[in-house]
Amino acid sequence: MFFNAFSNPKLGKWIIPGTGVIWFLGCFLLLRRYDVEIEHALIDAFIFSLVFLGGIFVLDRVFSLFAPKGKNLWLLFAVPLILSWIGVMAHRYVLVWGFDEEEYLDFLTKSFYLRWTILAMAEQLISVLALVVSRLEVQEEVRKREAQMLQLSKEAELAQLRQQLQPHFLFNSLNSINALVVSQPKKAREMVLQLSEFLRGTIRKDAQKWISLEEELNYLKMYLDIERVRFGHRLEVDFKVAEEYYQIKLPQLLIQPLVENAIKHGLYGVTGEVKIEISGRKEGSHFILEVLNPFDPESSAVEGTGFGLSSVERRLFLLFGRTDLLECEAEDHIFKVRLKIPQFL
The missing domain is CATH 3.30.565.10 (Histidine kinase-like ATPase, C-terminal domain)
Structure with a gap:
């Protein structure tokens, strides 16, 4: 899987939930900074965090099946951009459906493009970072395989030298025995x-x-x-x-x-x-x-x-x-x- 590049045997299962919690706290504090009521800020930040984690999940599904290379690297930016647009639209639709306070709905409309920009940049950054880490892990695996092949090659040559040594000594000894058989x-x-x-x-x-x-x-x-x-x-x-x-x-x-x-x-x-x-x-x-x-x-x-x-x-x-x-x-x-x-x- 593409985002398994972030995995770790001990800490991997906490990375995505931890990222979601940090995202939630950041959104909540930012909304409070704009004087959004606590109840609205909590619900807004929670739904926006679900949108964020949902985008990561979709990116994981997409890029685990197809890792962009060469001319297709533009997909690293295009796919998060489209996903973030869909996510912000879904976020806005849910909140408009759930709240009727005019002041908050006005704030929601005015902050639409800012939310899209922040979400798109975050998902693009995660996509690029995941690809880089994934390729570094692939390179490390290649390096390990090459080291193993080199070690196996050394062991094979050592074994060959070891096997050659016995026949070499045996040949000399048999020649000596042959010379002594008659005399x-x-x-x-x-x-x-x-x-x-x-x-x-x-x-x-x-x-x-x-x-x-x-x-x-x-x-x-x-x-x-x-x-x-x-x-x-x-x-x-x-x-x-x-x-x-x-x-x-x-x-x-x-x-x-x-x-x-x-x-x-x-x-x-x-x-x-x-x-x-x-x-x-x-x-x-x-x-x-x-x-x-x-x-x-x-x-x-x-x-x-x-x-x-x-x-x-x-x-x-x-x-x-x-x-x-x-x-x-x-x-x-x-x-x-x-x-x-x-x-x-």
Whole structure:
């Protein structure tokens, strides 16, 4: 309905009656100002208020079926003008029929055009105001729908990244298992069991729910157990995260791609034992996590899709709308990835 633009869940039902009461009091005081007798002023103001509310009701019916737009906006002024004319005529007819005092009837005739002007202006103002509020509400609804669509789009992309991460890791693990099946079948079976345990713990998790750092590190250690089957004593991981940070919340599987990237570029490009360091600390409203791995700048680049770091960077942007939460730098044969996770508590 057109005039439902004024509605409010708590106060809406009082707006029109309240407007009628204010209109009645205004008319009564104005009539008394012109020395109209109290009895006449009360009846006159009451009937004029009914005319006013009746005009609002008719406007509501008309504009709820047809909201003027563009070239039809002139109806916002024409319809109230016609309705107010009809209303003032009806008001005058009722009072002429009910009263026979010559002085009051003369006042009624002389004030006819003034009454019409006041009523027409009031109804036109209400019509315009209702249209403006109605359109603002429509715009707000459109904005909310766009925000919901954007949120759904973000959630869909996050889910897609989450789904891509598992096949990406699974593909790498199956390649490793395939390489071990002939040469080291015992290690291949061990890796299959560990992979099954890891996937059982991660696939069932709600992708939208954040987990504690302790839980994330437990999944990470399961992943590293799988990788150690391939690399044996060559892979060493040093965790430097104090237990006081274990209850910090973060998106699931946000660290694992960073460690996977460190293993790929550390162990494939370096001979001998490799030590990867994972450290964490709190800085202001951020939890800082760093992953360091050695690398040989002269070795040939490791082939890959580059999915790991790019997926983390994209997830961070979708979650926080920022592009400065993941930093990478290489210095003195050490490659460092720095992850900043905003903390809102």
